[in-house]
Amino acid sequence: MISAGMDVGSKTVKVVILKDGRIIGKGIATAGLEADEAIQTAWEAALKEAGVSREEINKVVATGSRREEISGFDDEVSEVTADARAMIIVNPEIRTIIDVGAEEGRAIKVDSGGKILDFAVNEKCAAGAGAFIEAMARAMQVSIEEFSTESLKSDKTIPINAQCAIFAESEVVSLVHDETSRPDICGAINDAIADRLASMARRVLVEPKVALIGGAALGIGLQSSLKEALELDELYIPDDPEFLGAYGASIVASES
Numbered sequence: 663m664i665s666a667g668m669d670v671g672s673k674t675v676k677v678v679i680l681k682d683g684r685i686i687g688k689g690i691a692t693a694g695l696e697a698d699e700a701i702q703t704a705w706e707a708a709l710k711e712a713g714v715s716r717e718e719i720n721k722v723v724a725t726g727s728r729r730e731e732i733s734g735f736d737d738e739v740s741e742v743t744a745d746a747r748a749m750i751i752v753n754p755e756i757r758t759i760i761d762v763g764a765e766e767g768r769a770i771k772v773d774s775g776g777k778i779l780d781f782a783v784n785e786k787c788a789a790g791a792g793a794f795i796e797a798m799a800r801a802m803q804v805s806i807e808e809f810s811t812e813s814l815k816s817d818k819t820i821p822i823n824a825q826c827a828i829f830a831e832s833e834v835v836s837l838v839h840d841e842t843s844r845p846d847i848c849g850a851i852n853d854a855i856a857d858r859l860a861s862m863a864r865r866v867l868v869e870p871k872v873a874l875i876g877g878a879a880l881g882i883g884l885q886s887s888l889k890e891a892l893e894l895d896e897l898y899i900p901d902d903p904e905f906l907g908a909y910g911a912s913i914v915a916s917e918s
Contacts, residue, residue, distance in 0.1 A: 663681070663682065663720050663721075663916055664679065664680065664681045664686075664712075664714060664718055664719050664720055665679070665680045665719065665720055665721050665722070665723070665912050665913075665915035665916040666678065666679045666680070666708070666719050666721075666722045666723075666912055666915060667680075667722070667723055667724075667725065667744070667907075667908040667909060667910065667911025667912030667913070667914070667915055668701070668704075668705075668722060668723070668724045668725070668726075668729075668735060668908060668911060669724075669725050669726040669741075669744070669905075669907035669908035669911060670693070670697055670701065670724060670725075670726035670727070670728040670729045670731070670732055671693070671726045671727055671728065671763050671764060671907075672693070672727055672728060672763065672764045672765045672793075673692065673693060673763075673764035673765075673792070673793070673877070674690055674691065674692055674693055674700070674764070674877065674904070675690065675691050675693050675697060675700040675701050675703075675704040675726075676688070676689070676690045676704060676904060676905050676907065676908040677689045677690075677701075677704040677705050677707075677708040677908055678708065678905055678908040678909045678911070678912045679708050679709070679711075679712040679714065679719070679912065680912045680913070680915075680916050681712070681714075683913075683916060685909065685912075686711070686712040686713070686714070687707075687708040687709060687710070687711035687712025687713075687714070688707070688708055688711060688902070688905055688908075689703070689704035689705060689706065689707030689708030689709075689710075689711070690704055690707070690904065690905070691703035691704040691707070693728070697728055697731060697732055698732070701732060701734070720915075721736050721737070721915040721916075721918065722734070722735040722736050722737075722915060723735060723736065723737045723738060723739055723911040723912065723914045723915035723918075724737075724738045724739075724911060725738065725739050725740065725741050725743075725744040725907050725908070725910065725911040726741060726907060727741070727763070727765070727766070736915070737914075737915070737918065739910070739911055739914050741761065741768065741907055742768060742770050742778060742781045743778065743910070743914070744906075744907045744908075744909075744910030744911045744914065745759050745761050745768075745770055745875065745906055745907060745910055746759065746770055746772050746776050746777075746778050746910070747776065747910040747913045747914055748906045748907070748909040748910035748913060749772065749776065749873060749875075749900075749906065749910075750772065750775070750776030751909075751913065752900050752906070752909075753871070753873065753898055753900065754774065754776070755871050756772070756871050756872070756873045756898060757771065757772060757773075757869040757870065757871060757872070758770070758771055758772075758863065758866065758868050758869050758870070758871075758872045758873070759771075759772065759872075759873050759875060760859055760863055760872065760873065760874050760875070760888070761875045761876045761906070761907070762791060762792055762859065762874070762875075762876040762877070762878035762879060762884075763791060763792060763876050763877065763878075764791060764792045764793045764796075764877065765791050765792075765793050766783060766784060766791055767783070767784045767791050767858075767859055767862060767876075768781060768782065768783045768784070768862075769781060769782045769859075769862050769863040769865065769866050769868075770866070771866040771867065771868075771869065779866075780865075780866040780867070781866060782862050782863070782865040782866050783862075784858065784859075784862045791855075791878070792876065792877050792878040794851075794855060795809065795851070795852075795855065795878060795881065795884070798834060798848075798851045801834060801835075801838075802844060802847065802848065804844070804848075806881065809848050809851075809881075809883065810848075810852075810881040810882050810883035810884065811882065811883065812844055812845045812848040812849075812883070813845060813848035813849040813851070813852045813883035813886070813887070814845075814849075814882065814883055814886060815845035815849075816843075816845040816846045816848065816849030816850075818846050818849065818850075819850075819853065820837065820842065820846055820847075820849070820850035820853075821850070821853075821854075822834070822850050822851065822853075822854035834847060834850075834851065837850065848883065849883070849887075852881070852883040852884050852886070852887040853887045853890075853891070855884060855887070856884060856887035856888040856890070856891040857891050859888060859891070860888065860891035860892050863892065868892060870894065871896070871898055872892065872894060872897055872898065873897070873898040873899070873900065874888060874897050874898070874899055874903065875899075875900060875903040875904075875906040875907075876903060876904060876906075876907075877903070877904040879899050879903035879904070880903065880904070885897055885899060
């Protein structure tokens with residue numbers, strides 16, 4: 663059986679194609695105001711890598727915050743369910759999943775069988791999500807990668823107290839005017855985001871092992887800050903963490 667999962671988020675579209683439970687193709691594209699073009703681009707990349715045609719796909723399951731805006735799928739599943747279904751396959755030792763997307767974050771607690779025990783979602787403000795990281799990197803005039811590595815050079819703790827992205831950005835501007843070093847500002851931003859994520863995660867009673875997924879999981883600065891905020895010795899980052907939701911949706915498709 664060939665199945666596919668499609669994760670339509672606020673910033674990107676991801677597609678994962680499975681054949682007999684094995685990933686044979688992946689595709690990702692940046693989505694603008696209209697997701698249709700990004701969906702087409704992601705599908706083309708995934709189908710090319712898989713070496714199959716769209717007609718050979720037996721079932722497609724969609725997930726993601728913008729799935730209600732699109733068509734072309736057979737069923738849908740929540741982001742929480744998709745994350746949990748993927749993680750039990752990728753690493754069955756994980757008990758807490760922290761998923762950081764462009765505009766929201768979520769924490770999911772699962773048992774040894776991948777059953778969802780509890781979850782919490784932070785969708786009130788981008789100050790705890792990937793979009794804020796991107797905005798701050800632009801403000802600092804560095805790439806996302808540079809922003810992440812710069813923060814690791816900081817040995818100071820500089821609080822950013824605002825709970826709103828707009829006010830947090832104002833605090834960052836003040837730090838710039840005070841001639842605070844770039845590494846210290848980058849570190850303060852990652853620490854602030856990690857504190858918000860940790861607060862959200864504690865609502866589900868964090869239990870090791872903990873995984874960080876979503877596009878923001880690629881940032882080593884955020885990884886470091888989150889480990890410190892949660893007082894963890896290690897934080898599990900799967901390969902291609904941005905594809906976990908689409909992978910979970912593809913698993914659901916293969917089982918139905």
